[in-house]
Amino acid sequence: LRSICGDDGVSQGEAIREQHGKDESMHRCRPPDVVVFPRCVEEVSALARVCHKHHLPIIPFGTGTGLEGGVGAVKGGVCFSLRKMGQVLDLHQEDFDVTVEPSVTRKALNAYLRDTGLWFPVDPGADASLCGMAATSASGTNAVRYGTMRESVLNLEVVLADGTILHTAGKGRHPRKTSAGYNLTNLFVGSEGTLGIITKTVLRLHGIPEATVSAVCSFPSVQTAVDSTVQILQAGVPIARIEFLDDVMIDACNRYSALSYQVTPTLFLEFHGSERSVEEQVKITENITQSNGGSDFQWARDAETRNRLWKARHDAWYASLALRPGCKAYATDVCVPLSRLPQIIVETKDDLIENRLTGPIAGHVGDGNFHCLIVLDPSDPEELQRVHLFTDRLARRALAMSGTCTGEHGVGLGKKALLREELGPTTIQVMQLLKDALDPKNLMNPGKIL
Amino acid sequence: LRSICGDDGVSQGEAIREQHGKDESMHRCRPPDVVVFPRCVEEVSALARVCHKHHLPIIPFGTGTGLEGGVGAVKGGVCFSLRKMGQVLDLHQEDFDVTVEPSVTRKALNAYLRDTGLWFPVDPGADASLCGMAATSASGTNAVRYGTMRESVLNLEVVLADGTILHTAGKGRHPRKTSAGYNLTNLFVGSEGTLGIITKTVLRLHGIPEATVSAVCSFPSVQTAVDSTVQILQAGVPIARIEFLDDVMIDACNRYSALSYQVTPTLFLEFHGSERSVEEQVKITENITQSNGGSDFQWARDAETRNRLWKARHDAWYASLALRPGCKAYATDVCVPLSRLPQIIVETKDDLIENRLTGPIAGHVGDGNFHCLIVLDPSDPEELQRVHLFTDRLARRALAMSGTCTGEHGVGLGKKALLREELGPTTIQVMQLLKDALDPKNLMNPGKIL
Numbered sequence: 041l042r043s044i045c046g047d048d049g050v051s052q053g054e055a056i057r058e059q060h061g062k063d064e065s066m067h068r069c070r071p072p073d074v075v076v077f078p079r080c081v082e083e084v085s086a087l088a089r090v091c092h093k094h095h096l097p098i099i100p101f102g103t104g105t106g107l108e109g110g111v112g113a114v115k116g117g118v119c120f121s122l123r124k125m126g127q128v129l130d131l132h133q134e135d136f137d138v139t140v141e142p143s144v145t146r147k148a149l150n151a152y153l154r155d156t157g158l159w160f161p162v163d164p165g166a167d168a169s170l171c172g173m174a175a176t177s178a179s180g181t182n183a184v185r186y187g188t189m190r191e192s193v194l195n196l197e198v199v200l201a202d203g204t205i206l207h208t209a210g211k212g213r214h215p216r217k218t219s220a221g222y223n224l225t226n227l228f229v230g231s232e233g234t235l236g237i238i239t240k241t242v243l244r245l246h247g248i249p250e251a252t253v254s255a256v257c258s259f260p261s262v263q264t265a266v267d268s269t270v271q272i273l274q275a276g277v278p279i280a281r282i283e284f285l286d287d288v289m290i291d292a293c294n295r296y297s298a299l300s301y302q303v304t305p306t307l308f309l310e311f312h313g314s315e316r317s318v319e320e321q322v323k324i325t326e327n328i329t330q331s332n333g334g335s336d337f338q339w340a341r342d343a344e345t346r347n348r349l350w351k352a353r354h355d356a357w358y359a360s361l362a363l364r365p366g367c368k369a370y371a372t373d374v375c376v377p378l379s380r381l382p383q384i385i386v387e388t389k390d391d392l393i394e395n396r397l398t399g400p401i402a403g404h405v406g407d408g409n410f411h412c413l414i415v416l417d418p419s420d421p422e423e424l425q426r427v428h429l430f431t432d433r434l435a436r437r438a439l440a441m442s443g444t445c446t447g448e449h450g451v452g453l454g455k456k457a458l459l460r461e462e463l464g465p466t467t468i469q470v471m472q473l474l475k476d477a478l479d480p481k482n483l484m485n486p487g488k489i490l
Numbered sequence: 491l492r493s494i495c496g497d498d499g500v501s502q503g504e505a506i507r508e509q510h511g512k513d514e515s516m517h518r519c520r521p522p523d524v525v526v527f528p529r530c531v532e533e534v535s536a537l538a539r540v541c542h543k544h545h546l547p548i549i550p551f552g553t554g555t556g557l558e559g560g561v562g563a564v565k566g567g568v569c570f571s572l573r574k575m576g577q578v579l580d581l582h583q584e585d586f587d588v589t590v591e592p593s594v595t596r597k598a599l600n601a602y603l604r605d606t607g608l609w610f611p612v613d614p615g616a617d618a619s620l621c622g623m624a625a626t627s628a629s630g631t632n633a634v635r636y637g638t639m640r641e642s643v644l645n646l647e648v649v650l651a652d653g654t655i656l657h658t659a660g661k662g663r664h665p666r667k668t669s670a671g672y673n674l675t676n677l678f679v680g681s682e683g684t685l686g687i688i689t690k691t692v693l694r695l696h697g698i699p700e701a702t703v704s705a706v707c708s709f710p711s712v713q714t715a716v717d718s719t720v721q722i723l724q725a726g727v728p729i730a731r732i733e734f735l736d737d738v739m740i741d742a743c744n745r746y747s748a749l750s751y752q753v754t755p756t757l758f759l760e761f762h763g764s765e766r767s768v769e770e771q772v773k774i775t776e777n778i779t780q781s782n783g784g785s786d787f788q789w790a791r792d793a794e795t796r797n798r799l800w801k802a803r804h805d806a807w808y809a810s811l812a813l814r815p816g817c818k819a820y821a822t823d824v825c826v827p828l829s830r831l832p833q834i835i836v837e838t839k840d841d842l843i844e845n846r847l848t849g850p851i852a853g854h855v856g857d858g859n860f861h862c863l864i865v866l867d868p869s870d871p872e873e874l875q876r877v878h879l880f881t882d883r884l885a886r887r888a889l890a891m892s893g894t895c896t897g898e899h900g901v902g903l904g905k906k907a908l909l910r911e912e913l914g915p916t917t918i919q920v921m922q923l924l925k926d927a928l929d930p931k932n933l934m935n936p937g938k939i940l
Binding site: 132134135136137157158176177178179183187188190191200204205206207208209210211212213214215216217218219220221222223224226227229230231235246247248249250270273274275276277278312313314316317320321324375376377378379407408409442443444445446447448449450451455459462463464466467468470471473474475476477478489490 | 585586608626628637641654655659661662663664665669670671673674681685720726727728762767770771825857896897900914923924925927939940
């Protein structure tokens with residue numbers, strides 16, 4: 041065991057600080073007592089057995105890019121940094137799958153896959169570790185086409201609180217589908233480290249599309265942008281990305297990146313497919329957006345122009361932060377049925393203005409999921425209080441519309457009370473039953489989710 | 491409570507007999523002591539409380555179309571026939587979702603949706619109830635494009651063994667994605683009635699494609715048919731259905747339906763999309779199949795011709811049965827990584843011949859999943875024994891290739907021992923922990939899965 045302040049030359053402490061740099065406004069930094077750096081599953085298991093014997097909390101740590109305080113050691117204990125387990129294993133090109141260890145990030149995997157014609161699409165923005173993305177049920181900009189981690193994980197190797205090594209779908213198995221017993225894989229996906237430590241993830245891969253086209257389109261209102269989205273999906277366009285930025289966000293991006301987008305609600309779109317299919321997708325989509333009062337498309341085909349076109353979306357986080365230099369940002373994460381999206385966005389924008397908060401909006405609008413990137417001064421307790429009240433109101437607005445308080449960031453520390461409101465006591469009790477069954481001593485990442 | 495032999499004018503007894511007519515060769519009919527016909531979730535809950543108090547097994551019954559003996563009452567007890575709960579509720583067209591009660595079948599739902607431009611794609615062949623399909627994690631011919639029930643269920647209402655009414659994602663919630671706590675929805679999907687009775691399912695719907703084209707293509711070998719499949723997927727063709735029939739099955743279909751397909755390994759394909767996209771998908775696919783020695787496509791665009799073209803595939807079950815009039819059929823269900831499919835099919839065909847068994851093969855080849863429809867005389871114990879040994883060898887062959895003994899039919903009664911081999915003792919123990927946590931008296935569909 042090495043201390044978190046040890047001389048490992050390690051970014052561990054840095055990483056934790058960086059993580060809390062991002063959301064310390066909402067989640068106070070809670071360092072663990074000890075950090076360990078196991079190199080293989082057997083070491084993870086042996087260390088877990090030690091913790092189990094001595095009743096020490098276990099906090100798994102991947103890249104620390106989570107947004108809900110999931111790596112905070114609220115009861116102290118041992119942080120399992122998995123940075124020394126970073127191999128890509130068992131790439132099966134013809135089977136469209138690959139196995140990764142915990143510190144392999146999505147960008148590292150896609151770099152590894154570069155010459156295979158395959159890629160892993162789930163993209164939460166940050167260059168998160170894939171096992172961490174499994175643990176938090178991450179998704180992101182192209183979930184509308186490729187699904188979330190829930191649809192992408194075929195099998196997991198997990199170390200339980202007592203050191204038991206579990207293979208959720210059986211050791212080494214990777215069929216594309218199965219109905220063999222309870223779906224343990226999807227019980228651990230999204231369990232946020234509270235049921236076990238994910239030490240290997242088997243991922244489903246996709247063929248790199250022959251053609252990719254990006255487009256940007258401005259709208260007179262939130263309603264017309266969302267109506268277009270619904271109609272595009274109804275028309276069966278297999279759109280790969282459809283991202284919404286509100287006027288405040290567009291303005292922030294224009295300033296940050298010296299762009300000149302029209303300051304109105306805007307959709308950023310991406311189409312994947314064969315040359316002709318993409319061409320047709322663009323045409324159908326442009327017809328729909330124009331019938332809703334959208335502008336002509338700005339569109340781009342080659343990678344460089346596409347990146348320039350999407351720069352606003354890619355830089356949204358930093359553009360928001362730049363609105364108030366020296367401040368911090370916190371991202372809300374509600375998700376509602378598509379039909380309720382215009383109303384909740386309009387009400388939320390009014391709420392932001394009324395309460396003098398800076399909160400540009402970016403959303404995975406094809407899933408009904410959007411984020412207010414609230415920029416706040418964490419040293420101002422009065423503002424902090426206003427933000428807390430705002431985020432609670434926003435979550436309750438989503439719940440009143442049959443939605444969820446968290447579409448993709450998870451519950452972590454901050455949304456435990458909201459989760460109870462969302463699910464009701466019976467559903468929470470059943471979750472607690474499962475937690476008690478798998479981790480009776482409550483050692484796995486205690487204080488999170490439940 | 492009414493007896494199963496009661497005068498309800500009811501197909502209950504019929505249905506159970508019909509179910510066992512299908513697979514009595516493998517699973518002996520095990521009638522329950524009593525059948526109840528609750529009309530609403532409150533009645534299901536009240537009846538479950540009675541059973542719980544008196545330690546009576548509870549066996550949920552939908553349409554009885556399952557293939558693994560899931561409705562057999564191996565310990566007697568009370569069959570909950572859910573046929574009186576048959577409403578389609580809460581269709582949200584703009585949100586692409588709908589809620590169904592237990593006796594709504596997939597065909598009934600699609601008839602209900604006819605004028606909405608939406609449909610529910612999962613198609614296991616039988617006109618199964620959708621809640622039953624959730625319970626068994628069903629999939630079928632178009633899972634390659636639209637996923638299985640695991641990807642299609644947004645929320646479930648479930649009655650637990652003690653009568654508790656649970657909403658897996660919170661009552662009334664239907665966002666398209668969520669990361670709010672443990673994924674209880676997918677714990678109950680595929681639990682085969684052993685964790686609770688599904689009384690409502692919230693399903694994700696899809697837009698009806700503008701154009702559908704079907705095609706049929708013959709190949710010189712199993713290998714070339716499967717190679718074509720892999721290449722079609724690698725090329726990113728969003729194929730909706732890609733079904734394999736072996737020479738024996740084609741021969742059976744030719745005889746049964748007076749068709750004249752070439753008696754060789756054959757792919758039945760279906761393409762969904764816009765007019766132009768479908769046209770291009772067909773073109774890319776035909777290039778691939780021809781480069782693998784496939785025949786020219788027979789293809790069809792209008793519904794009637796498509797149905798005629800696909801008749802062989804649709805009638806595969808009955809065509810197989812007709813090979814030996816008076817006999818019964820049992821479908822195997824292994825699923826392996828795509829790259830292993832040619833080898834396992836070739837070895838399995840050799841095994842069938844060596845052991846003098848009639849077993850035409852049909853497969854969801856895009857998922858690596860295939861069925862031998864074994865036609866057997868259930869009154870011949872020697873043949874029955876040969877079939878048992880064959881199915882065990884087939885499953886072990888799949889397990890040795892990193893696959894599963896059941897891609898979509900579930901475990902039920904017949905694959906419990908194979909499940910242990912597939913998953914290993916630790917994974918089974920974790921499943922048992924969950925079962926014990928949710929159903930400590932082992933009342934829910936006892937004797938299945940574990």
